[in-house]
Amino acid sequence: MKTDPNALKILHAGALRKPIKECIHILWEKYPNLKVELDYAGSRACAKAVAEGKIVDVIALADYQVFNDLLIPRFVDTSFVFATDQMVLAFDEFSTDRNKINEQNWMDVLLGNPTIKYARSDHPCGYRTLILWQLAEQYYHRPGLYQALENGWSNLYPKSLDLAMALMEGKIDYGFEYLSVAKQMNLPYIQFPPEINLSDPRFADHYARAKVTIEGNYPGLETVIVGAPIEFAVAIPKNSNQKELAQEFIEILTGPRGEEILEENGLIPC
Amino acid sequence: MAAGKTENGAGVSLDRMIQPMLLLLILKKPTHGYELIQSFNALHEGEIVEPGTIYRNLRRMEKEGFVLSSWEAAESGPARRKYAITGEGIKALQEAMLKLKQQKRQIEDFLTEYDILATRGSINEN
Numbered sequence: 127m128k129t130d131p132n133a134l135k136i137l138h139a140g141a142l143r144k145p146i147k148e149c150i151h152i153l154w155e156k157y158p159n160l161k162v163e164l165d166y167a168g169s170r171a172c173a174k175a176v177a178e179g180k181i182v183d184v185i186a187l188a189d190y191q192v193f194n195d196l197l198i199p200r201f202v203d204t205s206f207v208f209a210t211d212q213m214v215l216a217f218d219e220f221s222t223d224r225n226k227i228n229e230q231n232w233m234d235v236l237l238g239n240p241t242i243k244y245a246r247s248d249h250p251c252g253y254r255t256l257i258l259w260q261l262a263e264q265y266y267h268r269p270g271l272y273q274a275l276e277n278g279w280s281n282l283y284p285k286s287l288d289l290a291m292a293l294m295e296g297k298i299d300y301g302f303e304y305l306s307v308a309k310q311m312n313l314p315y316i317q318f319p320p321e322i323n324l325s326d327p328r329f330a331d332h333y334a335r336a337k338v339t340i341e342g343n344y345p346g347l348e349t350v351i352v353g354a355p356i357e358f359a360v361a362i363p364k365n366s367n368q369k370e371l372a373q374e375f376i377e378i379l380t381g382p383r384g385e386e387i388l389e390e391n392g393l394i395p396c
Numbered sequence: 397m398a399a400g401k402t403e404n405g406a407g408v409s410l411d412r413m414i415q416p417m418l419l420l421l422i423l424k425k426p427t428h429g430y431e432l433i434q435s436f437n438a439l440h441e442g443e444i445v446e447p448g449t450i451y452r453n454l455r456r457m458e459k460e461g462f463v464l465s466s467w468e469a470a471e472s473g474p475a476r477r478k479y480a481i482t483g484e485g486i487k488a489l490q491e492a493m494l495k496l497k498q499q500k501r502q503i504e505d506f507l508t509e510y511d512i513l514a515t516r517g518s519i520n521e522n
Contacts, residue, residue: 194472204469327434
């Protein structure tokens, strides 16, 4: 795609689509003619694109660890944590057994009915789902739960937003999702206890007991992801052509108006 | 614990002790919300306060001028918003302390009166 050299280029995780767009509207109050090029993907895909030479001015991801893993120090100096979230089990008003499922029996409902389709998205929402399943196995004292859930999922979507769309379209019944995305898409959801929902720094050491291995930065390499509280982060890549504008955008996102927007979209500004 | 602000209306909210506790922790050591959540709940074992409630109170106190935040980059991690207490915050903390002492006396007086009546056998459900 041909890009405008004067445009502010923002690349972001799909889960941040709505709040990022709303923050751009605030920037347009000051610069009504500013061109903004907005692109989104899964967080790891965003980071890989920048590492492979894509030029952007702002990159906002669903996990600061992705910055550390793929972009710092070569492409980004520092990332800034600006919001937190939690994992939930989202569904739709037409999902099978929606009236039966609750915070205690969700795993029995998902695994007990072979017609039910449940899904996860790719990383980082994907590895957070796997970590949640591991923690659930311990929390509910259900040996083998992780493997059973891992063997039973039906679909894998590139982004948490795609997962939410699939729920709305009835392609799947249940999806392991960010609370913010479920709220933005008006999906009903079940909340998990803080011991497993990756929302609470008090449980950081507990979350860290869960680990998943994912494909690494290069073919044949693997990366171990350790469980941690969910933290969204933003940065200005070193090769940005619009550093001052990028900084202004980040100040909006992390300032009082951005905080209101994040809160309205189900995230917790921090 | 009674909810509400200190008498002149300029102080911190005493609701669930969240703001005075946060100010006390920040006075001891300026730090970021992530660490405050960990130390807050360690100090306040009786009642678990959700991370969102702590972050919201930090932002509210910054709007009211009791704390000031700035970005602090960690050596091997991301930059986080670090909170420091202001002069207004120290004043608000002192006001909260006086109000809490007053509430403590009221609670002690209430419990003393109750114990006296209970000892006399004057408290009877029937």
